[in-house]
Structures are given as structure tokens and as C-alpha cells.
Amino acid sequence: MEDMSIAYLQAICAKNGYELSDTKHDNDCVDYTINCGGYPIDDAECVWRSPKLEVQLKSSFSSVTILENGDVQYDIPARNYNYLVDTHRFTPYILVLLVMHRDEELWLEQNIDGLKITKCAYWISLKGQEPTENKNSIRIVIPGANVLTPNALKKIMVTISKQQEL
Template sequence: MEDMSEAFVRALCAVHGYSIVKCNHDNDGLDIGIRCKDKPCEESIILSPEIEVQLKSSYSKITQQNDGSINYSLEVKNYKWLIEKKRMLPLILVVFHMPADEKDWIEQTSDWLKIKKCAYWISLKGREDTDNKESITINIPADHQLTKDSLKSIMIKISKQEEL
């Protein structure tokens, strides 16, 4: 299922010409890195900003809330990696919310390919540690849907050295 979240992110990166670096080993929760070429905007301070991404895919660990946000059950070990403040590059969690039935994951014709449902992103940097042993439920706001536009906004913020 993680391949679906990576395919989704790769499609968004392709729109902007961003490079993706695939990590061969899951070190500190890092699955892929995304790199922007040059400056994403005139006000950029950093050239070629980068972000690290932990990818998750699920249909069963996600609960849609009335306000449009989602609750996601995240393993504590992953949570602890994501809250760490002392990282060289920013790290975000991307959760791909997919249909339960595998036959509904993609649709395709000779004109288009549709990857079904959507992904959400969140930075957990600096959040409180937890005493939970197995998992922790995190809430991802509805306005944190990962789209081609929100991905560009994330890269612009990083290039301006702003917090996510």
C-alpha cells in the first residue's frame, strides 16, 4: 500500500519538476526526499529547498471527522521520529487515504489515469512526546490536503526558512 502513496507524491512532484530521492533503508522514518530546482519564488532565501517525507497509506487507520479533518493512528516509533526538532531537513508525514477495495485504487482510460482518494500532510515537529506504547492518534486538518498547489507552497515556505 505504501507504493500508492509514493506514486501519488511522485505525480505531484512531476508537475513541478521536483526530484525525488528514494531511501533504500527506512532510517529515522524517512521514505523519500523531495528537492526543488533553483528558487521556487523570488523571495526565496534557500536555493534548491529539500524536504524529507514519511509515507503512509491506509483505509482502515483513518477516520474522517465532521470538520473535514482526518484522524490517523500512527505507530509511536514513527511519531517519535516525526516530533524531533533537531533535523537537518524538515520532515513531514504524508498519509494517503485510499479506498478499501483494491479494485478502486486507480482508474484508467486511454486519455487519463486517476489515483483514487487523496493524501494529507502534516509536520509534527516539536509536538509533545507520548507515553503511549503502541500508537497515537493524530489529527490532520482538512486544509492540509496534499495537492500540486500545497506541495509548491510547502517548498516555498522551506525556501523562505518558514516553519511548516
């Protein structure tokens, strides 16, 4: 499952020309850093060149529920959650969750027309939420509109470049 989430994130980054770097050590629960070379768009409001984004990458089918309104309910490990809510981070930090089919045979579709990772990934910034004292996990809700697409990632990088909160 983990390899599928990495492939998904690599494809999204590649489409935008962003560099995806994995961390050698799981410090601060950061799995990957996304680097945008130059400005993400040609806009005078973009202040920072080469914005960076840190990512905690997860994939699941068992800890996920799609709610009636399309939002995604996920039970995240408490340790990861507490790193994600920290307000004293220099680099913006998000959770990316690839929602998977229960049936492994449905994870990937391939034919003469292309290769497709089924389902999709969602993202959320939990910065500023209350830390948890839970020992195992905490349930979060990711807005269904937060599908991680190439365009969504570009908007995130623009937001960072403009020195705005995610």
C-alpha cells in the same frame, strides 16, 4: 497500498519538476526526500536555493477516519510519530498520508481520458508536538485543508526556502 502512495507522491513531484529520492535505509523513519532545483518561485524573499523536504510516507484505509469537519484522524505508529515531532532536525520533515478506499477495486480509475488515483493524500508537520510514551500508536488529526497537491507542495517548498516553519 505502499506502491499507490509512492505513485501519488511521484506524480505530485513530477508536476513541479522536483526530484523524489528514496532512502536506501530507513534511518530516522525517512522514506523519501524531495529536492527542488533552484528557487521554488521567483521571489526576493526566498533565501535558500534548492530546498529539501524529508517525507514519512504512509497509506491506509483501516487506521483512518474522516471527521465531520473534513479533518483526517489517523493512528500513526508511535515510533514514527516520535521521529516526526523531533525539533532537532536540520531538514524539514512531514508525514504524507494517502487515504485509500477499503475496496481495492476503487483505488485506481482508468479510461480513455486518463488515469486517476482515487482519494487523496494529506500532509502534516508534527515538529514540536509532545513525544509519546505509547508503545504501539498515537492518534493524530490532520487538517482536511492539508491536501497534498502540486500547488500545496510548491507552497511548502517556498516556506522552506524563506526559512519559515511549516
